[in-house]
Amino acid sequence: MTAADKAVTAAVLVIGNEILSGRTKDVNLGFLAEQLTALGIRLREARVIADLEADIVATVNETRARYDYVFTTGGIGPTHDDITAACVAKAFGVALVLDERAVAVLTRHYQPGQLNEARLRMAHVPAGASLIDNPVSAAPGFQMGNVFVMAGVPSIMQAMFGGLKQRLVGGPAILSRTVSGFIAEGTIAAGLGALQDRYGQLEIGSYPFFRQGRFGASFVLRGTDAAAIAAAAEELRTLIRELGAEPMEAEPL
Amino acid sequence: MTAADKAVTAAVLVIGNEILSGRTKDVNLGFLAEQLTALGIRLREARVIADLEADIVATVNETRARYDYVFTTGGIGPTHDDITAACVAKAFGVALVLDERAVAVLTRHYQPGQLNEARLRMAHVPAGASLIDNPVSAAPGFQMGNVFVMAGVPSIMQAMFGGLKQRLVGGPAILSRTVSGFIAEGTIAAGLGALQDRYGQLEIGSYPFFRQGRFGASFVLRGTDAAAIAAAAEELRTLIRELGAEPMEAEPL
Numbered sequence: 465m466t467a468a469d470k471a472v473t474a475a476v477l478v479i480g481n482e483i484l485s486g487r488t489k490d491v492n493l494g495f496l497a498e499q500l501t502a503l504g505i506r507l508r509e510a511r512v513i514a515d516l517e518a519d520i521v522a523t524v525n526e527t528r529a530r531y532d533y534v535f536t537t538g539g540i541g542p543t544h545d546d547i548t549a550a551c552v553a554k555a556f557g558v559a560l561v562l563d564e565r566a567v568a569v570l571t572r573h574y575q576p577g578q579l580n581e582a583r584l585r586m587a588h589v590p591a592g593a594s595l596i597d598n599p600v601s602a603a604p605g606f607q608m609g610n611v612f613v614m615a616g617v618p619s620i621m622q623a624m625f626g627g628l629k630q631r632l633v634g635g636p637a638i639l640s641r642t643v644s645g646f647i648a649e650g651t652i653a654a655g656l657g658a659l660q661d662r663y664g665q666l667e668i669g670s671y672p673f674f675r676q677g678r679f680g681a682s683f684v685l686r687g688t689d690a691a692a693i694a695a696a697a698e699e700l701r702t703l704i705r706e707l708g709a710e711p712m713e714a715e716p717l
Numbered sequence: 718m719t720a721a722d723k724a725v726t727a728a729v730l731v732i733g734n735e736i737l738s739g740r741t742k743d744v745n746l747g748f749l750a751e752q753l754t755a756l757g758i759r760l761r762e763a764r765v766i767a768d769l770e771a772d773i774v775a776t777v778n779e780t781r782a783r784y785d786y787v788f789t790t791g792g793i794g795p796t797h798d799d800i801t802a803a804c805v806a807k808a809f810g811v812a813l814v815l816d817e818r819a820v821a822v823l824t825r826h827y828q829p830g831q832l833n834e835a836r837l838r839m840a841h842v843p844a845g846a847s848l849i850d851n852p853v854s855a856a857p858g859f860q861m862g863n864v865f866v867m868a869g870v871p872s873i874m875q876a877m878f879g880g881l882k883q884r885l886v887g888g889p890a891i892l893s894r895t896v897s898g899f900i901a902e903g904t905i906a907a908g909l910g911a912l913q914d915r916y917g918q919l920e921i922g923s924y925p926f927f928r929q930g931r932f933g934a935s936f937v938l939r940g941t942d943a944a945a946i947a948a949a950a951e952e953l954r955t956l957i958r959e960l961g962a963e964p965m966e967a968e969p970l
Contacts, residue, residue: 653835
């Protein structure tokens, strides 16, 4: 597992009661999972937690100690239920302070007289944090240590991530190749398990599908060793043919 | 917080590398969040974790101790990467055993000679577990203590949940009322925070939207005290009018 030794890791924290009640369906996790993988960063876990100080503080501290990067979404607006910034400050043991750069951004954004106390909440960050630009609605996110705090609204979060990703240093590129076939998982399972045993440096996943009225499965070979992926894919194609099906490069539509 | 004292709580564990890599977008969390809320069960957190034994065992043990119910999705198929059942057995400190009822179900489902060793993996459950029916593709889920183990394929998971939910005992019904308005969060934030302070038994959330070319927000009042929700909703409608907007019963389309 030499590649894993150098792996750069991350966790995503989705913060918000509305996700846990089912009112809002989260789409930020899927976006961040794709983006991080493309950057060579391995998303090791994601958590959805409530707008509760104790939960947020404990989860931020647990994950920032365990992973190279932590990305949070949600809870940085102007209302009473937006407590993420205060919780991150508490997690780091620093004060929540008014950031003059953030005040300047909000002052430019709002009409005169509109920058009230509630909106100034959005200019408070943990002492020592750097800002993350918000090209959509001005109020910035922030980076504190290895924790990146972003908005929960997907369009804003995506814009924030687009701006911050140059700060991230990924590990070796995570390569992936899919081989599919109209073959039942239970038919190929023994051969697939043996393939995984022979290619311990790869992560081989099996995902069933039902398409064109037939059952099949896609097999995903993932890792950082391009030669091993190519060799394993060739063995997998041979295995699928031996079991009477035709290997495909992707899941059929 | 008398209502919270009696609250019945749950966690959801989404198990699978494919969610963390971004290959597959999870939809099980949103479904379970809605269903549990409707049953009077409060989903306190959700975690997405990889197909790694140490992670699954630790997470199952942490959450089953903390919450009344734990629901897992994913990792119960016939291939080498399906390790959820073995991990749950390990978490409970019991053996993974061949379940004769599950064997009978699979024997009826497959053609003679098709029930190979890989497919028999799906008939193994932790010793002492009860089965969860799978009306879609036969291979059952299982309940072990307060942990409910289901498939990751959404249609199968939903069918399994439909069959198991009669086993769940919810707490007081979780009531919810939404009041919306074309009003900026920053404009109403002070009044909304004061309303939350007056109604400590309710959870008041604020969710901005952009519709019909205008910004607005929906305010969700949630709790178990119907009279408090009605009273708070009336105060909220008055507040919105005082700030120059018209309260609406729901978010505009």
